[in-house]
Amino acid sequence: MSQYEKAYEIAKERFAEFGVDTEAAMQQAESIPVSLHCWQGDDVGGFESGHALSGGIQATGNYPGRARTPEELRSDLDKALSLLPGKHRLNLHAIYGEFGGEKVDRDEIGVEHFQNWIGWAAANKMGLDFNPTFFSHAKADDGFTLSHPDQGIRDFWIEHAKACRRIGAEMGKQLGTACVDNVWIPDGMKDVPADRLEPRRLLADSLDKIFAEELPKNQLLDAVECKLFGIGSESYVVGSHEFYMGYAVKNNKLLCLDAGHFHPTEVISDKISSELTFVDEILLHVSRGVRWDSDHVVTMNEELYAIAREIVCNDFAERVHIGLDFFDASINRVAAWVIGTRNMRKALLAAALEPTAELRKFELKGDYTSRLALMEEIKTFPLGAVWDYFCEKSGVPAGFKWLDDVKAYEKNVIDKR
Ligand code: RNT
Ligand code: ZN
Numbered sequence: 001m002s003q004y005e006k007a008y009e010i011a012k013e014r015f016a017e018f019g020v021d022t023e024a025a026m027q028q029a030e031s032i033p034v035s036l037h038c039w040q041g042d043d044v045g046g047f048e049s050g051h052a053l054s055g056g057i058q059a060t061g062n063y064p065g066r067a068r069t070p071e072e073l074r075s076d077l078d079k080a081l082s083l084l085p086g087k088h089r090l091n092l093h094a095i096y097g098e099f100g101g102e103k104v105d106r107d108e109i110g111v112e113h114f115q116n117w118i119g120w121a122a123a124n125k126m127g128l129d130f131n132p133t134f135f136s137h138a139k140a141d142d143g144f145t146l147s148h149p150d151q152g153i154r155d156f157w158i159e160h161a162k163a164c165r166r167i168g169a170e171m172g173k174q175l176g177t178a179c180v181d182n183v184w185i186p187d188g189m190k191d192v193p194a195d196r197l198e199p200r201r202l203l204a205d206s207l208d209k210i211f212a213e214e215l216p217k218n219q220l221l222d223a224v225e226c227k228l229f230g231i232g233s234e235s236y237v238v239g240s241h242e243f244y245m246g247y248a249v250k251n252n253k254l255l256c257l258d259a260g261h262f263h264p265t266e267v268i269s270d271k272i273s274s275e276l277t278f279v280d281e282i283l284l285h286v287s288r289g290v291r292w293d294s295d296h297v298v299t300m301n302e303e304l305y306a307i308a309r310e311i312v313c314n315d316f317a318e319r320v321h322i323g324l325d326f327f328d329a330s331i332n333r334v335a336a337w338v339i340g341t342r343n344m345r346k347a348l349l350a351a352a353l354e355p356t357a358e359l360r361k362f363e364l365k366g367d368y369t370s371r372l373a374l375m376e377e378i379k380t381f382p383l384g385a386v387w388d389y390f391c392e393k394s395g396v397p398a399g400f401k402w403l404d405d406v407k408a409y410e411k412n413v414i415d416k417r
Contacts, residue, residue, distance in 0.1 A: 004398050008389035011382035018355035018374075025352035026390045028312065034344050035089040035129050035180070035323040038096055040337050041067045041076045043329045046095025046133070049103075055135025055186035056143075056230025057295070061330025065414035070098050072417070074120055079409050080337040081124065083402040085394035086345045089177075090121055091129040091323050094164055095136065106137060107159035111170040118174050127177035129323065132157075132164035134185040146206035147187045147199035147238045154206055157185075161210040165220060172219030180283055180321050182256050183207070184225035188233025199238040207247060221321070223283040224248055225256035228263060230293065245275075254281045258325055259303065260289030269306035276319055285325035286344055295326045298340035304347045312351035332414070335406045342402075349390060350383050 012022045039046075043059035043066055053059065067073035073096075081088060094106065097113030104113065111118075114128075121128045134145040134157060142148075145157040161183060168181035187199065211222060226244040227237050241262070248255040255275050257268040268284065275282050286307060288296040298304060311320045324344060328336045355378065362371040388398040397405065 002392060004385070004388040004392045007382070007385040011385035011389075014382055015353055015355075015386070018358055018378075020353055020355050022353065022386055025349060026386065026393070028317075028352040029345060029349035029390065030086045030394065032311070032317050032322065032348055033087045033089050033127065034341060034348075035091040035127075035321065036077070036080070036337060036341060037091045037324050037326075038073060038077070039093055040324075040327050040340075041073045041333055043333075044093075044136075044327055046093060046136070047098060048095050048136075051136045051138065053136050054140060056188070056232045057135070057186075057293075057327075058231060059295075059327040059329040061328060063330055063332060065410070065417045066329065066333060068417065070096070070116060075413065076334050077337075078124075079406070079413075080334050080341070083338045083396050083405060084341050084345065085391050085396050086348075088341075089127040089129055090117070091131070091180075092117060093131045094133040094160070094167075106133065106139075107156055107163060109160075109163050109167065111167045114167055114171065118171055121171075121175055127175050127179065128168075128171040129180040129182070129321075130164060130168040130171060131182045131184065132161045134160070134183075140186065143189070143232060144187045144199070144238075145185045146210075147185070147203040149198075149202070154202065158206050158209050161206075162213065165210065165213065165215060165222070169215040169220040178218055178221050180221045180223055180254065180323070182223040182225055182254075182283055182323075183210070184227070184256070185239055186230055186233065187239065188227075188230060188237040189235050190232050191235050193236045196236060200243055203238050203243070204247060207251075211251065211253070221254055221281065223254035223256045223321075225258055225261070225283075225285065227258070227261040227293070249278050252280060254283050254321070255279055256283040256285060256323075258285035258287055258293075259307070260287045260293035260295060260325075261285075264289065264291065267303050267306065269303055269310050272307070272310040272316065272320065273314060276314075276316060281319045281321065283321045283323055285323050286340075287325045295328070297326050297328050297331075297336045298324065298343050300343050300346060304343060305350055308344075308347035308351040309354060309356075312348060313354060313356045332406060332410055334409060334414070335403065338402060338406065346383070346387050349387055353381070353383060353386060354378065 168179040172179040391398040
């Protein structure tokens with residue numbers, strides 16, 4: 001019996017005291033897909049040539065060795081995935097197509113540019129998710145895309161988004177699992193606008209055109225992502241929360257909640273049950289904002305636990321699509337993926353280990369004293385012992401040992417770039 005198994009046997013009894021079945025919890029935590037964002041691997045660079053990252057998002061830091069080619073990115077992802085327990089998907093942006101050195105503009109992309117990714121995903125038994133890229137492009141340089149006053153520019157981006165939906169549907173079809181295609185645009189203003197209405201009217205119209213083509217739900221799910229502000233759009237964002245909430249409810253789209261896209265004291269965990277009262281499904285961009293939408297690596301903080309428990313304890317796993325969204329260029333990028341994704345999975349496990357029935361019993365009786373007491377007690381329950389054993393059982397390193405693997409990979413592969 002390994003030391004992890006020994007510790008697990010004791011932990012199992014602790015949890016059982018409160019009616020929690022640790023085996024069932026591990027199964028549940030294992031089965032919920034987490035979609036890894038490809039863009040942590042190369043600072044949101046992509047494989048088109050020539051345009052710097054724009055759109056008011058920023059990957060700061062200059063840690064050496066970012067992936068420069070699709071092969072390097074897939075190799076880094078393979079390394080990260082070998083250290084992650086549970087089920088995963090991969091979330092691609094349109095700029096990650098393989099264009100064979102040719103200039104293929106955004107309105108011309110097709111599934112052929114993503115066929116290698118589809119092959120890779122199939123080999124890894126993973127689904128793919130997708131995003132049109134409305135930034136890092138000359139036609140987005142003045143800060144407007146789908147809500148641009150110029151119809152020609154709007155039409156260009158509408159064509160891009162339509163192409164992406166078709167690509168997403170084809171990914172879903174080939175892989176046998178619906179692709180979530182998420183629309184996020186940077187449109188907004190640095191300073192107080194004179195007209196808040198017209199860009200929103202234009203955006204709604206562009207979205208209607210994009211979504212006009214019916215595509216099967218078992219191949220493609222459409223999501224829209226709101227934001228409060230970005231760099232250069234501090235005073236006004238066209239696609240605000242209210243805008244997309246309204247759009248999603250009216251048109252039965254998935255609403256995407258990014259943890260960094262609200263006021264700094266506002267949390268997305270509290271929004272999940274509200275949104276799901278009115279829309280069928282939502283997408284999450286689990287991220288960590290530090291003072292602003294800084295997209296720091298996800299850590300095990302209170303909000304991450306809260307997000308996971310809202311999903312697990314309300315039985316929302318089928319209706320909430322979990323995506324990650326962070327990009328840190330100041331640390332080893334593979335390690336960033338591993339830390340953030342292991343944390344997401346660990347939080348799901350913590351949620352599955354929660355004695356929810358017990359807590360709800362106290363709540364219904366109005367015994368808030370016991371509710372608080374138990375909530376505090378479980379914070380120091382032996383989650384770590386179950387997690388280590390869960391990793392060991394899943395065939396990935398338990399505890400801190402995964403870092404040795406990343407360090408070796410850094411030395412043998414990344415440092416040679
Ligand atoms: C930007 C949004 C968006 C991006 C990715 C790269 O604020 O969060 O989701 O991070 O599309
Ligand atoms: Zn996001």
